[in-house]
Amino acid sequence: MEIREHGVDDMRELAPLYNAQVAATPFCYPVSSDEFADGVTAWAHPELSGRMRDQTVFVAVERGQPIGFAHITMGRVLEEWSDDAQIDCGAIRFIAYPPGRRDVGQRLIDAAQRRLTDLGASRIHAYTKATAYRFYQLGFGMLSTGVGHVVGLLGMNGYTVRRGEYFLYRPDMDPTVPTPPDPSAKVVVERADGRGDLPNLVVKARQDDTDIGACECKSAGSYADSPDAQRLLYVDWLGVATEFQGQGWGRYLLFRALAEGHDVGYEHAAIGTDWQNYRALLLYANYGFGVTNYAYDFYKAATPDVS
Numbered sequence: 001m002e003i004r005e006h007g008v009d010d011m012r013e014l015a016p017l018y019n020a021q022v023a024a025t026p027f028c029y030p031v032s033s034d035e036f037a038d039g040v041t042a043w044a045h046p047e048l049s050g051r052m053r054d055q056t057v058f059v060a061v062e063r064g065q066p067i068g069f070a071h072i073t074m075g076r077v078l079e080e081w082s083d084d085a086q087i088d089c090g091a092i093r094f095i096a097y098p099p100g101r102r103d104v105g106q107r108l109i110d111a112a113q114r115r116l117t118d119l120g121a122s123r124i125h126a127y128t129k130a131t132a133y134r135f136y137q138l139g140f141g142m143l144s145t146g147v148g149h150v151v152g153l154l155g156m157n158g159y160t161v162r163r164g165e166y167f168l169y170r171p172d173m174d175p176t177v178p179t180p181p182d183p184s185a186k187v188v189v190e191r192a193d194g195r196g197d198l199p200n201l202v203v204k205a206r207q208d209d210t211d212i213g214a215c216e217c218k219s220a221g222s223y224a225d226s227p228d229a230q231r232l233l234y235v236d237w238l239g240v241a242t243e244f245q246g247q248g249w250g251r252y253l254l255f256r257a258l259a260e261g262h263d264v265g266y267e268h269a270a271i272g273t274d275w276q277n278y279r280a281l282l283l284y285a286n287y288g289f290g291v292t293n294y295a296y297d298f299y300k301a302a303t304p305d306v307s
């Protein structure tokens with residue numbers, strides 16, 4: 001087995017390795033070679049892609065066949081809202097290697113870390129949202145805990161968890177239009193065509209000149225081309241202004257969005273929430289969504305003096 005460097009311009013031949021790696025991860029749909037090659041450069045979050053540089057891919061080759069890869073980048077690889085958004089560091093965007101071949105995974109991670117350190121990275125992140133492939137897990141980045149051989153490899157190489165996310169799924173949509181907690185509030189539903197077959201949706205509530213809250217939903221087809229993604233409504237954001245919280249608005253906006261989604265043809269729904277947002281988890285888990293996945297992103301100091 002040898003490690004070769006591979007450009008990012010044409011990653012088509014690596015699509016089967018990606019597909020095998022994510023086969024058991026919810027909301028990761030199989031991709032064609034063309035979708036793979038396009039989606040690794042198109043990015044889930046185009047507004048953040050300009051912050052990446054020096055990307056490369058290390059490929060493990062055995063008997064002439066690729067059997068694993070590690071895709072890395074330098075840049076400001078954290079979310080715009082993160083305290084560390086301006087820090088320039090290294091990132092592992094994705095690692096694929098077959099379970100049982102720890103030697104392959106270790107050679108790939110060694111090559112990735114050596115290159116990122118040579119490029120000046122003081123910190124290395126892995127699976128951040130900003131570096132997610134467009135079609136990967138609703139644009140979230142993050143590594144499913146179900147992919148144990150990669151989670152374990154990162155942990156044994158000194159990576160610690162920075163963030164966690166619950167992913168929840170609702171197999172059906174609720175077509176019942178709920179009653180707003182305050183009938184005098186104004187509720188507006190906006191539909192906009194996006195990349196998916198069905199439109200994206202926003203439900204907003206206002207009281208006079210004050211925003212009460214909003215539920216913003218996208219087609220999972222915004223990320224992935226698979227026909228299965230086209231009928232999945234992904235709730236990208238639900239928020240209620242502090243003074244209106246605890247009055248039923250969160251539940252109303254979510255359920256109204258499900259009803260609107262049902263009307264335009266969505267059949268299932270998905271939502272993600274931060275590992276410490278127990279309030280949101282309670283709302284979703286008590287009202288028809290089941291936890292279907294749990295995922296992490298990771299980081300480590302690349303030099304001993306930087307945390």
Ligand SMILES: CC(C)(COP(=O)(O)OP(=O)(O)OC[C@H]1O[C@@H](n2cnc3c(N)ncnc32)[C@H](O)[C@@H]1OP(=O)(O)O)[C@@H](O)C(=O)NCCC(=O)NCCS
Nearest residue numbers: 238239240245246247248249250251272273280282283286
């Ligand atoms: C999470 C959030 C959307 C909930 O909206 P809300 O209007 O406050 O919630 P509701 O009054 O509609 O309550 C709905 C459910 O949420 C849960 N919940 C809300 N407040 C709660 C509290 N103080 N304690 C326990 N559960 C609570 C409950 O399950 C509740 O239903 P129940 O009372 O029948 O058990 C809102 O608190 C919010 O905007 N938080 C900040 C932004 C955020 O975290 N968004 C979610 C991102 S994934």
